[in-house]
Amino acid sequence: MKRRAHLLTSFALLLVTVLPVLNTGGASAAPPIAQSDRPKLDVPYVPTPRHIVDKMLELAAPTADDYLIDLGCGDGRIPITAAQRFGTRGLGVDIDPRRIVEARQNADEAGVTDKVEFRQEDLFQTDISQATILTLYLLPSVNIKLRPRILKELRPGARVVSHDWDMGDWRADQEVKLGNKKIFMWVVPASVEGRWQLSDSETGRSFALTLKQRYQDVEGEADIDGQQVPLQNARIQGDRISFELPGENGDVRRYEGRVAEQVIEGEGWQAKPLT
Ligand SMILES: C[S@@+](CC[C@H](N)C(=O)[O-])C[C@H]1O[C@@H](n2cnc3c(N)ncnc32)[C@H](O)[C@@H]1O
DSSP states (O other): OHHHHHHHHHHHHHHHHHHHHHTTOOTTOOOOOOGGGOOOOSSOOOOOOHHHHHHHHHHHOOOTTOEEEEESOTTSHHHHHHHHHHOOEEEEEESOHHHHHHHHHHHHHHTOTTTEEEEEOOGGGOOOTTOSEEEEOOOHHHHHHHHHHHHHHSOTTOEEEEESOOOTTSOOSEEEEETTEEEEEEEOOOOOOEEEEEEETTTTEEEEEEEEEETTEEEEEEEETTEEEEOEEEEEETTEEEEEEEOTTSOEEEEEEEEETTEEEETTEEEEEOO
16 A cells, blocks of 8 residues: 555656646647547656666666667657667657657657657557567556566566566566666566476486476476485576586586577586476
């Protein structure tokens, strides 16, 4: 209840302080639309302050090889800034046509229309699968609603950056506080939960591996000669997995690998799904 009250007051305050400033007209003001034609917003329009945009992009570390999608893009400032500074291609979607008019105009003024595209669209319908960076300034409930799609549809290693709101029990990989603002960053983890057969050409061992996963946290055990041996220091980051197992001579064998389609590949070892 307390958190909900905080959310409502934060947005209400911003609406009262920011919207009148934005509505004072100027060259980039979008034409008014009739009240009856206004789309139903799942999140009110509150632009991210410029210094927060900068920090969000610092955390996402975009390059010219990335593709950034901003869901609920407002005036397009996040994809436009990424395109201007880093040559990042991007897409912004917003359900409000006035925001799309503004965003396109801003992209034009910034000289990045060859890099960014803006579409009037419901963010819940947007295909996010190609994003290597997803930026959000939405609401906690909207983040939570998007969470299963983010984990399923984005490729492992994609970065998700959210202004102000977290993702419930999916712990952020990085969290930054700037004044009373927060920025969260997650790296989408590969999905590894299940049973695997690991063949280790370095030690000549082959054994079954059972992995349990909760977001970026992974644990598991290896079935070695009928003994269940827990994995040590198991970790997953994007498409990279690492863990340790005791070796045969009391030493520690460290496994580091990359998760790909139906295989985990490391140097001198490989694991394939057990059906
Ligand atoms: C808090 S603003 C964020 C704007 C921009 N991303 C930024 O950070 O400056 C949220 C935006 O989401 C848009 N929005 C709300 N519901 C939406 C929906 N269902 N689909 C797409 N956009 C939506 C609003 O029009 C608004 O522009």
